[in-house]
């Protein structure tokens with residue numbers, strides 16, 4: 001608004017006093033004039049005041065305008081600020097909402113995770129209970145030793161087998177196998193380990209006629225490390241009883257058969273030798289075959305008797321100091337003819353070593369050497385070779401029988417030395433045989449403190465060797 005025009009519009013002017021003559025004379029005139037003058041002066045003062053007031057008003061107006069402008073500017077600034085703040089509040093609100101949403105999502109995810117974990121915990125718990133139930137109700141005795149070889153768990157069957165009550169068994173938790181050997185019913189079991197927990201396989205533990213067990217232990221591995229060792233005790237009392245009955249039956253049958261078969265042998269011999277009168281060539285041929293079959297039967301019965309003796313633990317020995325070279329040489333001479341009939345060459349070699357004397361049951365050791373030579377002859381085709389050697393290894397006497405025969409198939413080699421086992425290729429080559437020879441041989445060698453082993457390749461040949469420890473006073477021979 002224009003400031004000047006506003007002042008003009010609002011200006012106030014002093015009016016001429018009423019009743020005053022236009023051209024006044026006299027005193028009354030003077031007095032009236034005076035009064036007029038005063039009125040004029042009042043008027044002027046008023047005018048001045050009015051002007052001043054107008055000016056003040058104008059100033060005020062101006063100030064008001066300035067203020068209005070300032071207020072407008074401030075209002076604008078404040079509006080802008082408010083708008084900015086509003087926007088910021090909106091942004092913040094949005095952010096906050098987002099955050100709330102995110103945290104809600106996280107909460108949900110966390111809840112889900114917790115639920116999953118709870119589920120997993122429950123399942124693990126169930127698995128643990130299942131495993132425990134299996135262990136508790138397992139038909140064999142079980143004991144678990146942790147990674148530090150301390151007893152961690154014993155199942156009821158184990159407690160039953162070794163006559164330990166629950167309370168006592170709890171007190172054993174945390175003990176090592178050596179401690180068990182000292183103090184508890186587990187002592188016979190712990191003694192099998194010779195003081196240190198290790199893997200063993202099917203070791204027999206005889207507690208009494210009514211308690212025979214087979215003990216195995218195996219290391220249990222986790223993903224990376226060993227978690228512990230599991231001991232399994234299997235009750236074989238019944239099997240042992242059946243086996244004993246079988247052995248007794250075979251023993252009785254073999255004994256019963258031996259007498260009539262020996263009688264047949266001597267009768268046949270007498271007829272063949274002409275002691276009971278002359279016989280024709282044809283009769284002699286038939287009787288010779290019968291005699292040989294009878295001999296095989298005698299051998300079989302002897303083998304069976306030997307096996308039953310071994311199994312009954314009464315494989316008694318008539319121990320003497322002997323020279324193995326002499327024994328082996330003698331047997332090579334016996335088998336020379338048999339080998340020659342099969343067009344095989346028997347080679348004997350003694351190494352340059354000094355062969356120490358041994359303490360052996362000569363008859364039994366002869367059985368071993370004979371069986372090895374017989375096998376080499378039986379399982380080598382005509383034209384082949386058999387090498388028999390005697391030498392010394394680490395102070396022990398070593399005897400080897402090597403052939404260029406049919407060999408033993410790889411997949412059957414772990415069954416050699418078990419009772420009645422004959423490999424498929426051997427059965428095809430040589431129909432006769434009971435599969436008892438090596439079982440007996442191994443038992444005899446081991447009872448003498450020695451060991452027997454073999455190496456073989458199918459189609460190429462086999463070498464069987466055994467070691468016998470020396471007697472206290474070795475024979476010095478050239």
Ligand code: ATP
Pocket residue numbers: 303371375376379403405406407408416417421422423424426427432433434435436437438439462
């Ligand atoms: P027997 O009881 O009459 O001796 P056997 O010779 O069959 O019968 P073992 O001497 O115990 O029984 O031998 C067991 C099996 O081992 C044989 O049947 C054969 O399969 C295998 N075997 C043993 N020696 C040899 C060998 N030198 N070459 C190849 N196989 C062999």
Ligand code: MG
Pocket residue numbers: 371374375433437438
């Ligand atoms: Mg044999």
